[in-house]
Amino acid sequence: MNLKNAFLGLDNYYSPRIIGEVNDQYIKVVKIKGQEVPWHNHESEDELFYIVEGSLLIEIENQENIVIQKGDFYVLKKGINHRVSSKEECLIMLIESKTTEHTGKVKSHITKSIDEQKY
């Protein structure tokens, strides 16, 4: 499967889509634009971000902000409070445990269940 083409199936921002799995991890694509992801963490799970287009601001509690660009990846370690945003459209591939809730224990208007990420 072509990674860029996987984004063609996305209708909405902030709606992760599961496009595959490797061992106990899901491979997901998501597009975002703006600042709608709430501060959250994943208590026991790391999360890999790989930027396919655009750039992503990762704000991390008690650390300096990080900006990653097209072609960069970043692994956010478990248990760290964070939120992500982007002024322009940003296309992201995620690798995360099958158990990971995409906004952690925080529920917001963008929160989707794992079943809602299978489309």
Add this chain to the structure above:
Amino acid sequence: MNLKNAFLGLDNYYSPRIIGEVNDQYIKVVKIKGQEVPWHNHESEDELFYIVEGSLLIEIENQENIVIQKGDFYVLKKGINHRVSSKEECLIMLIESKTTEHTGKVKSHITKSIDEQKY
């Protein structure tokens, strides 16, 4: 970390390098050129291939060959005999379990231990 830049640290073909980890998986980069990977399988582990440059021939026992190109990814499911090769240089990112032996139970002149993949 920029994914393409991660390949600058590679000296040799067929020598995977661990560049990160996400949960119980390693993120590795490897470059190959030619046909030196022996037929092998990973009994209990899937393996994700993502092509950063070039194209990769994946031969799979009892299935049609697959060719994946720059920007494509493919998950080879556990237990399936396979080998990979490329006529021209091919840069690959791998996601695989920390326990995965890169040539399975087959030992060949290219086989590297996990410790040898940490450079």
